[in-house]
Amino acid sequence: MTKTSSFSAPKGIPDYVPPGSAEFVAVRDGLVNAARLAGYGHIELPVFEDTALFARGVGESTDVVAKEMYTFPDRGDRSVTLRPEGTAGVMRAVIEHGLDRGQLPVKVSYAGPFFRYERPQAGRYRQLQQVGVEAIGIDDPALDAEVIAVADAGFRALGLTxxxxxxxxxxxSTCRPQYRELLQEFLFALPLDEETKRRAQLNPLRVLDDKREEVRALTANAPLMIDHLSESAKEHFDQVLGYLDALGVPYVVNPRMVRGLDYYTKTTFEFVHDGLGAQSGIGGGGRYDGLMQELGGQPLSGIGFGLGVDRTMLALAAEGKSAGDSSRCEVFGVPLGEAARQHMVVLAARLRAEGIRVDLAYGGRGVKGSMKAADRSGAKFTLVLGDRDLFEGSIGLKDMATGEQRQVALADVLAEIRTAVAAAD
Known part of the structure; x- marks a missing residue:
């Protein structure tokens, strides 16, 4: 009878284990690489912060702050919160370390877990993995287009279409106040429930994001922000669209879009994949021109995005695609005999030093068991070395795809492996 652990992962938090974890790493690193190619430097953020940072930065009217944050007192009785998103933490770090006093824009990228207490379902986790970028300090439509294009390039580099x-x-700020009054006037005339009326008072835009069919029906004819833009805001948006056209990034203007965080202004965007059902968003972001000042910094603008690693993996699966190499090694060593084992251990170390992934058969297995292990490893090539081979100065090199095996001089095996692995790639 197999004994099982009495412990399991917390509800709504996925484990990524080999071999599937290789795809997780490939997706995360692929999205990060798109940002790196555009000059975004890495920033590592705390997993928890002062609760007030998110209350002020994200917005008290949002579901994130009102319902979804993991908030608790630490041993010093200070209220701390597991980070629900990345932008507020980045802005805090930029202000604290004076990055906003140097060259602008400040361009940073980050990756890691974020936490929201939600009802777990496919694509919606309580610990979600994201890759994000922030470009802070310059209000330029070309920068908005760059941020969007970086996200688009990251998805496409992974094969997502x-x-x-x-x-x-x-x-x-020149048109939002007037629009807010107009929208509130419209909403207050509707037969809304008390909770929704309270939301309309705090942030009326959030009511347009309500997913309930009855609320969506009531707000079908609500005035839209895009129809009430100031001349400068409209010019900014038109220029963003012009840059996206020039870059060849396809888009659809969605006038009813409302992101889930209060700090967004001007350009706001979301990447949607219909293969994911209800949880169709795979990433999004926007500009947040007043956030730094709200958090005690300079009145500098910024724009950024957060892309879901978990959601991107599900989107790839929906398209019948995958990313990453799930094999744990490229070369698998099978030593047969003690002298051969010692030589194989050294040979494996030399190959690893050259960047080739190598694993060995351990535990004194015989030929049959060792070759089964080689097959399960997913290695492209297997090296078989017995004590007699060692005496004769040769080693067996087997191509696992074709089954062909040949003897190679031990003196030449490093060069032979380099050539074989390069050709296989």
């Missing part, structure tokens, strides 16, 4: 980019403008 069945997604679309939706975007809109949420206006600026």
């Amino acid at each position: 069945g997604f679309r980019l939706e975007l809109t403008s949420l206006g600026d």
